[in-house]
Amino acid sequence: MVTSLVIAPVDVPESRRHKKRIGGITIPTWIGVGLLALCALLGLVVLLAPAFRNLWTAQDLRATFLPPLSSGHPFGTDNLGRDLMWRTLAGLGVSVAVGLGVAFLAVTLGLMVGIVGGYFGRAADVTSNIVIDVTWAFPAILLAVVFAGWLGPGLLTVVLALALTEWAGFSRIIRGEVLSLRERDYVSAARVLGRNKVAISLRHFVPNLLPVTLVLAVYFVAGAIVAEAGLSFLGIGAQPPTPSLGSTLAQGRDYLTRTWWPVILAGGVLTLTVLLLNSVSDQLREHFDPRIGRRR
Amino acid sequence: MSAPVIEFKNFSLGRDIGTSWEPLVTDMTLQLQPGEILGLVGESGSGKSLSALSCLGLLPAKVRPLGGQLNILGRDSSTFGDEEWREVRGAQVSMIFQDPMTSLDPCFTVGSQIVEAIRAHEDTSAKEAQGRALEMLRLVGITDPEQRFGAFPHELSGGLRQRAMIAAALVMKPTVLVADEPTTALDVTTQAAIIEQVVQLQQQLGMTVLWISHDLGVVANLADRVAVMYAGELVEVADTKRLFADPQHPYTMGLINSARVRSAGEPFDFISGSVPEPSTWPEGCRFAPRCSRPTSVCQEHPAMTQPDSGGSLRCFHPGMAVVS
Amino acid sequence: MSYVIKRIGYAILIMFLASLVTFAALRVAPGSAVTSILDPARTPPEVIERYKEELGLNLPIWQQYVNYMANVLRGNFGTSLFDRRPVFDLIADAALYTVVLAFAAFVLAFGLGVPAGVIAALNRGGWFDRVIRWVTSAFMSIPNFVLALLLVAILGVKLRFLPVSGASGPANLILPALVLAADPWSLTTRVTRTAVVEQLGADYTRTLRARGVSRTRINWRHVLRNALTPVVSLGSVQIRTLLGYTLIVEVIFRWPGMGSQLVQAILKRDYPVASALALLLALVVVIASTVGDLLLRAVDPRIRSNQAVIS
Numbered sequence: 001m002v003t004s005l006v007i008a009p010v011d012v013p014e015s016r017r018h019k020k021r022i023g024g025i026t027i028p029t030w031i032g033v034g035l036l037a038l039c040a041l042l043g044l045v046v047l048l049a050p051a052f053r054n055l056w057t058a059q060d061l062r063a064t065f066l067p068p069l070s071s072g073h074p075f076g077t078d079n080l081g082r083d084l085m086w087r088t089l090a091g092l093g094v095s096v097a098v099g100l101g102v103a104f105l106a107v108t109l110g111l112m113v114g115i116v117g118g119y120f121g122r123a124a125d126v127t128s129n130i131v132i133d134v135t136w137a138f139p140a141i142l143l144a145v146v147f148a149g150w151l152g153p154g155l156l157t158v159v160l161a162l163a164l165t166e167w168a169g170f171s172r173i174i175r176g177e178v179l180s181l182r183e184r185d186y187v188s189a190a191r192v193l194g195r196n197k198v199a200i201s202l203r204h205f206v207p208n209l210l211p212v213t214l215v216l217a218v219y220f221v222a223g224a225i226v227a228e229a230g231l232s233f234l235g236i237g238a239q240p241p242t243p244s245l246g247s248t249l250a251q252g253r254d255y256l257t258r259t260w261w262p263v264i265l266a267g268g269v270l271t272l273t274v275l276l277l278n279s280v281s282d283q284l285r286e287h288f289d290p291r292i293g294r295r296r
Numbered sequence: 297m298s299a300p301v302i303e304f305k306n307f308s309l310g311r312d313i314g315t316s317w318e319p320l321v322t323d324m325t326l327q328l329q330p331g332e333i334l335g336l337v338g339e340s341g342s343g344k345s346l347s348a349l350s351c352l353g354l355l356p357a358k359v360r361p362l363g364g365q366l367n368i369l370g371r372d373s374s375t376f377g378d379e380e381w382r383e384v385r386g387a388q389v390s391m392i393f394q395d396p397m398t399s400l401d402p403c404f405t406v407g408s409q410i411v412e413a414i415r416a417h418e419d420t421s422a423k424e425a426q427g428r429a430l431e432m433l434r435l436v437g438i439t440d441p442e443q444r445f446g447a448f449p450h451e452l453s454g455g456l457r458q459r460a461m462i463a464a465a466l467v468m469k470p471t472v473l474v475a476d477e478p479t480t481a482l483d484v485t486t487q488a489a490i491i492e493q494v495v496q497l498q499q500q501l502g503m504t505v506l507w508i509s510h511d512l513g514v515v516a517n518l519a520d521r522v523a524v525m526y527a528g529e530l531v532e533v534a535d536t537k538r539l540f541a542d543p544q545h546p547y548t549m550g551l552i553n554s555a556r557v558r559s560a561g562e563p564f565d566f567i568s569g570s571v572p573e574p575s576t577w578p579e580g581c582r583f584a585p586r587c588s589r590p591t592s593v594c595q596e597h598p599a600m601t602q603p604d605s606g607g608s609l610r611c612f613h614p615g616m617a618v619v620s
Numbered sequence: 621m622s623y624v625i626k627r628i629g630y631a632i633l634i635m636f637l638a639s640l641v642t643f644a645a646l647r648v649a650p651g652s653a654v655t656s657i658l659d660p661a662r663t664p665p666e667v668i669e670r671y672k673e674e675l676g677l678n679l680p681i682w683q684q685y686v687n688y689m690a691n692v693l694r695g696n697f698g699t700s701l702f703d704r705r706p707v708f709d710l711i712a713d714a715a716l717y718t719v720v721l722a723f724a725a726f727v728l729a730f731g732l733g734v735p736a737g738v739i740a741a742l743n744r745g746g747w748f749d750r751v752i753r754w755v756t757s758a759f760m761s762i763p764n765f766v767l768a769l770l771l772v773a774i775l776g777v778k779l780r781f782l783p784v785s786g787a788s789g790p791a792n793l794i795l796p797a798l799v800l801a802a803d804p805w806s807l808t809t810r811v812t813r814t815a816v817v818e819q820l821g822a823d824y825t826r827t828l829r830a831r832g833v834s835r836t837r838i839n840w841r842h843v844l845r846n847a848l849t850p851v852v853s854l855g856s857v858q859i860r861t862l863l864g865y866t867l868i869v870e871v872i873f874r875w876p877g878m879g880s881q882l883v884q885a886i887l888k889r890d891y892p893v894a895s896a897l898a899l900l901l902a903l904v905v906v907i908a909s910t911v912g913d914l915l916l917r918a919v920d921p922r923i924r925s926n927q928a929v930i931s
Contacts, residue, residue, distance in 0.1 A: 130633070130634070130637065133630075133634045133906075133909075134634055134637045134638055134641065136860070136905065136909070137634060137635075137638050137901075137902035137905045137906050138638070138641075138898060138901065138902055138905070139860045139861065139863050139864040139901055139905060140861075140864055141863075141864025141865060141867060141868070142863060142864050142867065142897065142898070142901050143898065145867065145882065145883060145886055145894075145897075146645075146886065146894045146895070146897060146898045148886055148887060149886040149887070149889050149890065149891060149893075149894035150645065150889075150891070150894070152889075153887060169857075226763040227864075229763060229765075230763065230765055230865065230868045233765055233868060233871075234867070234868060234871060234879075234883050235883065235887065236883065236886075236887070249765070249766065249769060252769070253769055253772070253872065256769070256772065256773050260773050263766075263769045263770070263773060264770075266766075267762075267763075267766035267769060267770065270763055270766055271761050271762045271763065271766060272761075274760075274761045274762070274763065275757075275761035278757075278760060278761055352829075352830055354826060354829055354830060378835075382829075382832050382833075382834055383832065384832075385829060385830055385831060385832040386830065386831035386832030386833075387832055390830060390831065391827075391830040393823065393826070393827055393830075395823060398822065398823035398824065399823045399824055399826075399827040400824055400827065401824040401828065401842050401845075401846065402824075402846065402920075402921065402922055403842070403845045403846050403919075403920065403921060404842070404845075409828075412828070412831070412833055413831040413832065413833070416831060416832040416833045416834070416837075417832055448921040448922070448925070450921070450922050450925065451925060461827070464827075464831055465830070465831065468831075468832075
C-alpha cells in the first residue's frame with residue numbers, strides 16, 4: 001500500500017540518445033561534475049573562512065544599485081553597495097554545499113531504510129513502509145518552515161528539514177530495486193555460502209544500487225538548491241551575513257521598481273545551475289539506464 | 297484450381313536507411329490457395345514475419361514494398377488506402393501473434409476486445425455483438441465463456457489468453473488467418489491443444505491459414521504445404537509430405553536434420569553460422585557461405601525454378617545430400 | 621471493496637502516527653509552552669504551576685496526547701502563543717486561500733499537461749514535440765519563485781496588464797496559479813508523453829489494428845487508457861511538492877494564504893501554530909496519496925487484482 005511512483009521520470013529526449021560518447025559518459029557530465037565540485041569548494045570557503053568574508057559583505061553606501069560592468073563591480077552592486085558578483089558566487093557556493101549535504105544525508109538514510117525494508121524480512125518491510133509513509137506525509141518546504149519554529153532559522157534547519165523528508169521517496173525506489181536484486185542468483189549463492197544479510201547488503205546490493213543512487217543524488221542536489229533558495233527567500237534559510245541566492249532575490253524583490261539586476265543575476269545563476277544539474281542527471285541516467293526512477 | 301486468396305508476385309520489401317533502401321525480402325512468389333494451411337518456415341531474420349505482416353498492411357515504420365505485387369482476395373494491395381486496409385484487416389485477413397500476454401490490451405476485458413473487433417466492421421448493437429463474442433469464445437474451446445468474457449487478460453492462463461486472441465481474430469469469419477508463431481510462448485501441452493484448435497476451426501470455417509514458424513516439427517503436423525525462407529527469399533516450396541521425405545534445398549535439409557529426433561550418442565546436426573544481416577547478403581546464392589557443398593556456380597544468384605518433382609526451388613544443386 | 625477499507629484504515633494509521641510526531645514535537649520544542657509566554661526568571665513558581673495546571677501539562681503524557689487529539693478533532697488546535705487567538709482562526713482563512721491556489725495550479729498542470737503530452741507523443745519528432753521539449757526543459761530548470769519575480773518585474777512594474785499583488789479579484793489568481801503550475805505542468809507533459817510513446821509501440825496496438833480497429837480509436841481509447849497509470853501516480857506526488865512552493869509564490873504575489881502569515885508566526889516560535897500546520901498538511905498529503913492509490917486501482921486492472929506491477 002505504497003504509492004507506486006515517487007520520483008517522476010525525466011524523459012530522455014530521443015535526439016540525445018544517440019549522442020557520441022567518450023569513455024561511456026558524455027563530456028558535459030564531467031564538466032558538470034567538475035563545476036559542481038568547484039562550487040562545493042567555494043561553498044566551504046564561504047562557510048568556513050571568515051578571512052574572505054569581506055569580499056561579499058563589504059558595504060559602500062555611496063555606490064548602491066550600480067549596474068553591471070561598473071568599474072570594480074563586474075555584476076554591479078546591491079542596495080547596500082555590496083558587490084553582486086561576489087555575493088552571487090558566494091551564494092551559489094552556499095547553495096551547492098547545502099545541496100550536497102542534503103543529498104548525502106538523504107541518500108545515506110534512504111539506502112539504509114530501503115535495504116532493510118527490502119531484505120530484512122516482512123516485519124522490517126512493514127515497519128519501514130510505515131516510517132516512509134509517515135515521513136512522506138510532511139512536505140519538505142513546509143516541514144522546513146515548521147522546523148524553523150523549533151530550531152530557529154538557518155542553513156542547518158534547511159539541511160535537516162530537506163534531508164529528513166526527501167530520503168523517503170528515495171528509500172521507496174531503493175526498496176523496489178532491492179526486491180528485484182535479492183532474487184539474483186549470486187545473492188542466493190552468497191546466502192548458501194553462509195554470508196549474513198548485512199554482508200550481502202554491503203557487498204552485493206550497495207554496488208548494484210550505485211547507478212540509481214548517483215542519478216537520484218544529483219536530482220536531490222538540484223531540488224535542495226532550489227528549496228534552499230526558496231527558504232532563504234522567505235527568511236528561513238541563510239541568515240545575514242551568510243550570502244544566499246535566495247536572500248539576494250528577496251532583497252531584489254523589495255527594490256524591483258529601481259533595478260532588476262539582482263533578481264536577474266541571482267535568478268539566472270540559480271536557473272543555470274539547476275539546468276546544469278538536470279542535464280547531468282539526465283546524462284547519468286541515459287548512461288546507466290533510462291528507466292531509472294520509473295518503477296512500474 | 298480456384299484463384300489464390302493471397303498471391304505474392306515477385307514481391308519485395310525494403311527498409312528506408314536514409315540514402316537508399318535496404319532490401320529485406322526479395323523476389324517472393326507464393327500463392328496461398330483457398331482452404332489450405334501453408335507453413336512459412338525460416339530462422340529469425342529470414343523475412344517471414346515481414347512477409348506475413350504485409351498481408352495486412354501492418355509493416356513497421358520505414359519498411360515499404362519495393363516492387364512486385366501482392367494481391368489480396370484478387371485485389372492489388374498497392375491500391376489500398378488506410379481505410380481499405382482497415383476494412384480488410386480482421387474481416388478478410390486476420391492475424392494472431394506470438395505473445396498472448398502483450399498482444400491483448402491489459403486494461404480492457406477479453407470480451408470487450410472481441411466486441412470491439414466486431415464493431416470495427418459492423419454497426420451491430422452491443423448486445424448482439426456480445427452474443428457473437430460469447431459464441432466465438434465457446435467455439436475456440438473456452439468452456440465457461442460467460443465468466444471469461446468479463447476477465448482481464450492477466451487473469452487468464454497463457455493458453456486461455458491465446459484462445460481469446462484467436463476468438464477476437466476469427467469473430468468476423470475472415471477468409472485468411474495469418475498466424476505468427478502463436479504457440480512459441482506457450483508450454484508444450486498447451487501448444488498442441490492450440491494447434492489442434494486452429495486446425496479444427498480452419499475446417500469448420502473453411503479458412504485459409506498462413507502459419508509462420510521457425511519450428512519445422514509444428515509445421516510438419518499442421519501444414520498442407522511448406523515454404524522455406526532464407527535471408528529474405530524463398531528457397532523451397534513443396535507439399536509437406538514431399539518436403540520432409542525428399543528435401544531438395546541444402547538449407548531445408550539442414551533444418552530437417554537439426555529438428556530430427558536423434559538416437560542416443562548420435563551427434564547434433566546443425567547448420568553452422570547464422571542468417572546474415574540484409575546488409576551482408578552475398579551477391580550470389582545467399583546460402584552458399586553456410587552450405588556444405590558450394591561450387592563456383594553458386595557465385596551466381598540462383599533463380600526460382602519449378603523442378604519436375606513439383607513445388608519450386610532456388611538452388612543450382614537440387615537434391616544433393618549434405619555430406620556430414 | 622475490502623481494499624478500499626484497508627487503504628483508508630492504513631491512511632488513518634499514518635495520520636495517527638503523524639499526529640504523534642506533531643504532538644511530540646510540540647512537547648520537545650525548546651522552551652515549554654509555559655516558558656515561552658512567561659519568563660521563568662521573573663514569574664513566581666506558583667503562577668507557573670497554575671499555568672501548567674491550566675494547560676494540562678501536569679497530566680501523564682498519554683493523557684496529554686488524548687486531550688490534544690480530542691481538541692484537534694474538535695477543530696481546536698490551541699491558542700497562538702503570541703496574539704492569544706485560536707490557532708484554528710489563524711490558519712483557517714489563510715489555508716483556504718492556499719488550497720485554492722494550489723488546487724488551481726494542480727488543475728492547470730494536469731488539464732494542460734496531459735493533452736500537451738499526448739499531442740507531443742502522437743506527433744513525436746514534429747515541431748510541437750520539439751517546442752514542448754524546450755519549454756518543459758526551461759520550466760523544469762527555472763525555480764518558480766524566480767519565474768514569479770520575473771513576471772512581477774515585467775508584468776507588474778512595466779506592462780501592468782495583470783494584477784500581480786493581493787487577492788482583490790479572480791484575476792489575481794491567474795499569475796500565481798500559472799507560475800505554480802509551470803513545473804508540475806512540465807513534469808506531467810513529459811510523463812504523459814513518455815507513457816504514450818511507450819504504449820504506442822506496445823504489441824496490443826498492432827493486434828488491435830490487425831482486427832481492423834482504427835488508429836484513432838486505438839490511440840484515444842486504448843493507448844490513453846494504458847498511459848494513465850504513471851500519470852495518476854504522478855498526481856499525488858505533485859500535490860505534495862506544490863503545497864510547499866505555494867507558500868513562497870504567495871509571498872511574491874502577496875496572496876493572503878498561509879505563506880507570509882505563517883512564516884511570520886513560526887519565526888516567532890509559535891509552536892502550536894507550527895504543529896497545527898504540520899498536522900493539517902500531513903492530512904492533505906495522506907488524503908492525496910490515498911486518493912491516488914485508489915484511482916490507480918480504478919485505472920489499472922492489474923493493480924486491482926493485486927498483481928504487482930509496482931517495483
